[in-house]
Amino acid sequence: MRGRLPAGLRWRLLLALVATSAVTLGVTALVVLPPMQERLHDQSADSLEQSVSTALPNFQAVFDRLDAKKQPTQYDDTFREWQDTYQNALIAPSNELSLQSDARVMVLDDNTIPGDPAESPPGFLYDSEFTPLPRRALPVAYAGMDGPVTELDGDIVLVATPLYTRDSLTAVLVAERELSEAAALVDQVRDRFLIAAALGLLIAALLAIALSSTLLRRLGRLRAAALRITKEGPEAQTPHDDRRDEVGDLARALARMQEELRRQETARRAFVSTASHELRTPLTMLQGTMELLEEDIRSGRLDELEALRQVSEARTQLNRLGALSGELLDLSRLDAAVPLRSEPVELGEIVRAVAAEFELRAREGLTSVAAILPDGPCWGRGDPDAVARVVRILLDNALRYGPRGAPVRVEAHSGAGRAVITVADEGGGIPPEERDRIFERFHRGAAAGSSGGFGLGLAIGRELARRMGGELDVDADGTQGTRFALTLRTAHAPADPPRGERDRVSA
Numbered sequence: 001m002r003g004r005l006p007a008g009l010r011w012r013l014l015l016a017l018v019a020t021s022a023v024t025l026g027v028t029a030l031v032v033l034p035p036m037q038e039r040l041h042d043q044s045a046d047s048l049e050q051s052v053s054t055a056l057p058n059f060q061a062v063f064d065r066l067d068a069k070k071q072p073t074q075y076d077d078t079f080r081e082w083q084d085t086y087q088n089a090l091i092a093p094s095n096e097l098s099l100q101s102d103a104r105v106m107v108l109d110d111n112t113i114p115g116d117p118a119e120s121p122p123g124f125l126y127d128s129e130f131t132p133l134p135r136r137a138l139p140v141a142y143a144g145m146d147g148p149v150t151e152l153d154g155d156i157v158l159v160a161t162p163l164y165t166r167d168s169l170t171a172v173l174v175a176e177r178e179l180s181e182a183a184a185l186v187d188q189v190r191d192r193f194l195i196a197a198a199l200g201l202l203i204a205a206l207l208a209i210a211l212s213s214t215l216l217r218r219l220g221r222l223r224a225a226a227l228r229i230t231k232e233g234p235e236a237q238t239p240h241d242d243r244r245d246e247v248g249d250l251a252r253a254l255a256r257m258q259e260e261l262r263r264q265e266t267a268r269r270a271f272v273s274t275a276s277h278e279l280r281t282p283l284t285m286l287q288g289t290m291e292l293l294e295e296d297i298r299s300g301r302l303d304e305l306e307a308l309r310q311v312s313e314a315r316t317q318l319n320r321l322g323a324l325s326g327e328l329l330d331l332s333r334l335d336a337a338v339p340l341r342s343e344p345v346e347l348g349e350i351v352r353a354v355a356a357e358f359e360l361r362a363r364e365g366l367t368s369v370a371a372i373l374p375d376g377p378c379w380g381r382g383d384p385d386a387v388a389r390v391v392r393i394l395l396d397n398a399l400r401y402g403p404r405g406a407p408v409r410v411e412a413h414s415g416a417g418r419a420v421i422t423v424a425d426e427g428g429g430i431p432p433e434e435r436d437r438i439f440e441r442f443h444r445g446a447a448a449g450s451s452g453g454f455g456l457g458l459a460i461g462r463e464l465a466r467r468m469g470g471e472l473d474v475d476a477d478g479t480q481g482t483r484f485a486l487t488l489r490t491a492h493a494p495a496d497p498p499r500g501e502r503d504r505v506s507a
Helices: 004-066 077-101 137-144 180-232 246-299 304-335 347-357 359-364 384-401 457-467 499-506
Strands: 104-109 124-127 149-153 156-165 168-178 343-346 369-372 379-382 408-415 418-424 471-476 482-489
Touching (some): 004 156, 077 124, 104 137, 137 149, 137 156, 343 384, 347 369, 347 408, 347 418, 379 384, 379 482, 384 408, 457 482
Antiparallel strands (some): 104 168, 156 168, 471 482
16 A cells, blocks of 8 residues: 555656657657658759759750751661661760769650550660660650659659750650669668667656656655654654755645644643633532532521622632633634624724623722723624624733733724724733734733633634634734734625614514
8 A cells, every 4th residue: 555656656757758758759750850851852853953954955965966857757777777876976965964963864756755655665765774664754754845844753753854956846855863862861860760769768767767766755755754643643753855846845844734733732732731720620619619508508507798708709710611611612613614794893882882891890900991982983894793702802801911900991993994993901011922822722821820711812803803804913012011903894884774674673
């Protein structure tokens, strides 16, 4: 199982690289070889045309000298003598042209060209090879009676040009050359190309094997590290890879993931420890209070003042348990992605209502909560319950960690497309080293001391703010207290429903 994935990846990389190289070489061959062969054929035809054009005056001089007009028209002894005379005279220019162009040179009498060579031998005047006249030469010679013509027949090129005496057509000069050198050159290039292609594919295969081996070795180390993390936890050792490529990025991402797992594991352990302490303490006190009350009631020695004190202490512990369970409930809702409403919310009203909830607690702490409301409505877009929950979290923090007797200010205002609720105290502020962590789950700052809580309040507040499309930030310079700001998008006041609809709602 461990070797199956790397082996498959290795073969896929090898096949991909070799296939890419093969396709590239094949396309190169298709692009290069056919045009090269065609160009060589054209060059050979042009060369033969040039040689025939250069030698043409020599042939013309022979006909001018012997006056081809006096040729006999029948195949008799006089015709044979006449033919021998021309053949002897055409030997020199024909051999010269044949040597220069490596071509077969034929001179055909204009009276014999239209004849059928299958019925009688054509009366050609000269042939440098003295072999049967090729069938393909006659159509070209016939076409050459009207002027110079060049034809390609596979690897054979034929050039025909007329010869004149006293401005009258006398014969046709035909030069035939087999383009063997072009075919041989193309075959040689093709063979060399195939050898080069084979070597290129071999090199590509070797490079693919080397590359895949290196890549799979690095991926194997990362896979082994992931399995160690799965088995041993986030404290397991992971490989260090500093290369600036995708595998290096994957290794660094794995390291960041491991660091985040370590942090979450530390937070989880701290949460379990804190939760066990925070839950056990009020439960223990409630159990002790109930036992004392039961004992006093059974003995008939119930002291009302003492009983009231014990009930008050029990209510305090119950409120503490309620707050803790509320934080856990909020956390579970956030993790479950329970949708929030998005509607216009009058922030001034929420500030006034939540500040009133904390008046009694503020008086017990010999302090006050000052609600600073805007002159007019301050509308923001969000979930009313979520906004109130965030403000409660901020006020609870301010009263819990602010100095005793120092007032807490909560204010709502809007401007520049934003609606803001701020909660500020006059405490000693937040240490710089903790400002980036106060919004993490289960993080309890040094100022928390023995006060209750799971360290979830600010984390829940920021998550709720972001779920509403806003933000929760802190401004703490360490000297002038701490100021939290909940920022939301502004919204227009909801339109009043039609009168008929208001009547139905009232009814």
